[in-house]
Amino acid sequence: MPASPPCCSGPRPRPPRSRHSARPRPTRRRGRCAPRRKLDAAEAGLARARDALWAKLDPIGRRNLDLALQAWRRFRDRECDLETGSDAEHPDRNGTILPMRVGDCAAALTERRIRDLTDQLACPGGDLSCPQ
Template identity: 55%
Template sequence: MLRPAFLSAVLLAPVTSAWAGSCADAPNQMEATSCASEQFATADAELNRLYGVLRTKLDVPGQRNLVAAQRAWITFRDLECNLRTGYDPGDPAAGGTIASMLVGECRTELTRQRSRDLQAQIRCPGGDLSCTP
């Protein structure tokens, strides 16, 4: 059985593409999927950058909590996107050629939201109730 992280990497692996337009305007499904994959990679890189910034601002217990929260969030993100898109990791072909693009778009959306959440934590570290993000 494939692990979800491996399966995600396979499904969202970038296809070599010269497409530079909006994903919605891509001329075919392969280009749209590639575009969605590239957008997810960009959002994930920003999330990882913010995670690193926040981690340096936390004490050891805070870092442990952040690591645990991030791992739980990744599990949530992946399962939530499966739910939203009807994707079945047990039968990756069931969603057809559009499935990986839909999952990728969902993961991009949730990853961008998580980045906004981490930015708020950077501005207002845990415990500072006087801070408004």
């Protein structure tokens, strides 16, 4: 994922608005930051699932889990480039909506990965298809 836009780096003060303000609300900033926030929340969930699974594994399993997550993140980013048509080599050609689409894709794939790790946590002892 590309670096998060400056608007996503923390809370920002909002000017007071009347309910009937004639000024339109800025959606460009909100559109860029919402997928990043969604991905950040999904990444936090992934970290919790990883920590829970990590506790069940022996040292070899832990190493393999870390290597698998590193490879999975590379896969996720390339998969989202493929699904959205993102040009990673020439990001200036991607347009303004593409970061939002890539962020949504990455968040969805991360949520799917959380379910996969959670399913592994639920494996009964002796199941050879589960991590050791």
